Every structure is written in C-alpha cells, then in structure tokens.
Amino acid sequence: MIEVVALFLVSLTILIVSFLKRTTTTTTTSSSSSSRLHNKLPxxxxxxxxxxxxxxxxxxxxxxxxxxxxxxxxxxxxxxxxxxxxxxxxxxxxxxxxxxxxxxxxNRKQTIAVQRVTYTNSSFAFAPHGAYWKFVKKLSAAELMSPRMLRRQLGVRDAELRRFLAAVRERSRGGTERVNVTEELMTYSNNVISRMMLGSGGHADVARRVIREVSQIFGEFNVSDFVWCLRKFDVQGFKRRSDNIHRRLGQIKAVHILFVRKQSQGYNLSKICNRLHAQFGL
Structure with missing residues (x-):
C-alpha cells in the first residue's frame, strides 16, 4: 500500500513539474514574441x-x-x-x-456601419484589395468614368456647379451668415454623383437623401467599433440606423435596375450582373 501511494505521489510530482515547465516555456515564448513585436512598433x-x-x-x-x-x-x-x-x-x-x-x-477598416450598409464589404470603396476590387475598379473605369460617359454628363456637372456657386453667393451676400463650405461641397458632390448615376427623377431625390445619410453614418464615431467589450451592444444605435439605411438603399437599387433596363441604350446591365454572380457569387 505504501509503495502504491509513493508511486502515485512520484507520478503526480512528475506531472506537475512537466506542466509547470511547459507553462513557463509557453509564457516565456509568448512574452519574448510580444516583446519582439513591441520593439518593432513606433x-x-x-x-x-x-x-x-x-x-x-x-x-x-x-x-x-x-x-x-x-x-x-x-x-x-x-x-x-x-x-x-x-x-x-x-x-x-x-x-x-x-x-x-x-x-x-x-485595406480600410471595416466598421459596423460599413459592413451592414455595403452588403458585407462588397462596395468598391471599402472592399479589401483583391480580385473583386480589381474587377469593380475595371468596371467603374470602363462604364462610369469613360470619356464617352463623362462627356454625356457634362451638363449635369455644369448645372450642379452653378447651383453650388449660387448657394454660396446667396448665403454670404449679407456678410452676417457663416457658410459651411464643407457641407455645401458634400451636397455638391452627392448631387453630381446621384444625378450622373440615377438621373433626375423622383427616385433620384430619394436616393440623394439616403446617400447623404450613408456619408454621415460612415463618418461618425461609433464607440462599439473601438472598445471590444461593447461590440455586442448597440450603444449609439448604429446597427439599427445602418439596417434602416441598408433596407432603403436596397429598394432604391432595385428600382434603379429596372429603370436602367428600360432606358439603357447599348448598356448590357444583365451581362454585368451575371458576370458578378458567376465570379463572386453576388
């Protein structure tokens, strides 16, 4: 009986020593790696x-x-x-x-608002660098920013530029009112982009309002994006707002796709959509 107890105690001692040695080695290695990483940081x-x-x-x-x-x-x-x-x-x-x-x-930081509004980073601006981003870049250059398309939209840019200058001149005429140039430039940019892409119909006006909300929520500070213990909580209501914008943006896109299919001349939207689905599952 004494021999069995002694053998058990020896085995237990060896097990504890092995565990402590392994734990110490792992901790030392981790500390060494952390120290090397810390030394490389500014x-x-x-x-x-x-x-x-x-x-x-x-x-x-x-x-x-x-x-x-x-x-x-x-x-x-x-x-x-x-x-x-x-x-x-x-x-x-x-x-x-x-x-x-x-x-x-x-690659840009993927915030909660970006992930929810852009269909999990499928937009050109926030998509990670890779095959999909290169494809969308090539598509944008060929279809949206081609010389032919820019010449067709020259009147839109000219009209919005005149509207921007007139708004700034009117608000600064009295000399007593401050003009938020940043806000006016944002409005100008959004109007140009939305009119070039969506035209000037009723759905375009709704789209402009939604695009302004998208720009606003992307630029706001969300504490849940930075503090890890708050990521599961919607402290500032960003998840709720993002889901609302995402739903309305999806409705606008659906209406616009139907509009383009009816009005397009030589613009094969179905072919582009089929290619996106085949390559990337979108």
Missing part, C-alpha cells in the same frame, strides 16, 4: 488607459490632436480602444506608407 504616448487606450487624448478636431501628439516622433503608435493604429506625420514617412508599401495599407 513609440507610443505613456498615458494609455485600460479599455479606452489613448482615446482620451483626442479632441473634437482629431487631425489637430494627431498633430499635437506627433511632435514627439514622425511615426506614432496609438491604441484607440482595442484598435492599434499608426500616425504618420512627415512627408518621407507618408511616402513610405502611401507609395512604397501601399498594398500593405490599402
């Missing part, structure tokens, strides 16, 4: 807080906050909640990021 402000990271260092004008923080180094590592990011603040560093290593940084 310098970071010391004032990072749990959960929110460096979010408390950013003010309403984020570009000014970045400019103030980047005085310490041309490359700066920030942790916005649980999202790591790098702030680039010199021409040489920007050239490395935007030209030398452009493919590494070409």
């Amino acid at each position: 310098p970071s402000p010391w004032a990072a807080l749990p959960i929110i990271g460096h979010l408390h260092l950013l003010g309403p004008s984020i570009h000014r906050s970045f400019h103030r923080l980047s005085a310490a180094a041309p490359l700066l590592h920030l942790r916005l909640g649980s999202v790591p990011c790098v702030v680039v603040s010199t021409p040489d560093a920007a050239r490395e990021v935007l030209r030398t290593h452009d493919l590494t940084f070409s």
Whole structure:
C-alpha cells in the first residue's frame, strides 16, 4: 500500500513539474514574441488607459490632436480602444506608407456601419484589395468614368456647379451668415454623383437623401467599433440606423435596375450582373 501511494505521489510530482515547465516555456515564448513585436512598433504616448487606450487624448478636431501628439516622433503608435493604429506625420514617412508599401495599407477598416450598409464589404470603396476590387475598379473605369460617359454628363456637372456657386453667393451676400463650405461641397458632390448615376427623377431625390445619410453614418464615431467589450451592444444605435439605411438603399437599387433596363441604350446591365454572380457569387 505504501509503495502504491509513493508511486502515485512520484507520478503526480512528475506531472506537475512537466506542466509547470511547459507553462513557463509557453509564457516565456509568448512574452519574448510580444516583446519582439513591441520593439518593432513606433513609440507610443505613456498615458494609455485600460479599455479606452489613448482615446482620451483626442479632441473634437482629431487631425489637430494627431498633430499635437506627433511632435514627439514622425511615426506614432496609438491604441484607440482595442484598435492599434499608426500616425504618420512627415512627408518621407507618408511616402513610405502611401507609395512604397501601399498594398500593405490599402485595406480600410471595416466598421459596423460599413459592413451592414455595403452588403458585407462588397462596395468598391471599402472592399479589401483583391480580385473583386480589381474587377469593380475595371468596371467603374470602363462604364462610369469613360470619356464617352463623362462627356454625356457634362451638363449635369455644369448645372450642379452653378447651383453650388449660387448657394454660396446667396448665403454670404449679407456678410452676417457663416457658410459651411464643407457641407455645401458634400451636397455638391452627392448631387453630381446621384444625378450622373440615377438621373433626375423622383427616385433620384430619394436616393440623394439616403446617400447623404450613408456619408454621415460612415463618418461618425461609433464607440462599439473601438472598445471590444461593447461590440455586442448597440450603444449609439448604429446597427439599427445602418439596417434602416441598408433596407432603403436596397429598394432604391432595385428600382434603379429596372429603370436602367428600360432606358439603357447599348448598356448590357444583365451581362454585368451575371458576370458578378458567376465570379463572386453576388
């Protein structure tokens, strides 16, 4: 009986020692890898807080906050909640990021609003760099931005430019009212794009309103995109708003497809849709 107990204790001791040794080795390897990764990152402000990271260092004008923080180094590592990011603040560093290593940084962050509104990143602007993005880029260049199409839409751009200049002149005539040029330029751009793509019918006016909402929700700050413990919760109502916009945008697209099929002249929309479905399952 004593021999059995002794054998059990020896076996248990060996098991515990092996487990501790394995755990220590794994922890050391993980710490070493983490240390090597940390050593490769740019310098970071010391004032990072749990959960929110460096979010408390950013003010309403984020570009000014970045400019103030980047005085310490041309490359700066920030942790916005649980999202790591790098702030680039010199021409040489920007050239490395935007030209030398452009493919590494070409993909955009997929926020909750982007994923829900764009049919899970199927839009050209937010799709990851790959075969689908290259196909849509080629399609856009051939069908939307071709010289023939741009010449056909010259009157639309001219009319919207005149409307933009007239609106700015009228609102600034008295000299007492401030003109939000950013908002007016956004309206001008949205009107040009929607009229070039949708015409000037009643559904085009509805589409312009929805496009403005899309631009607005894409540019707003959603805390659930940055703080990992809030991703399951719709704290600011972004999921509800995104689903509403997604539903209305789908209705507008369905109406526009029928409109293009009736009005198109030499524009084979069915062929393009069939190709998209065959290659990418859309």
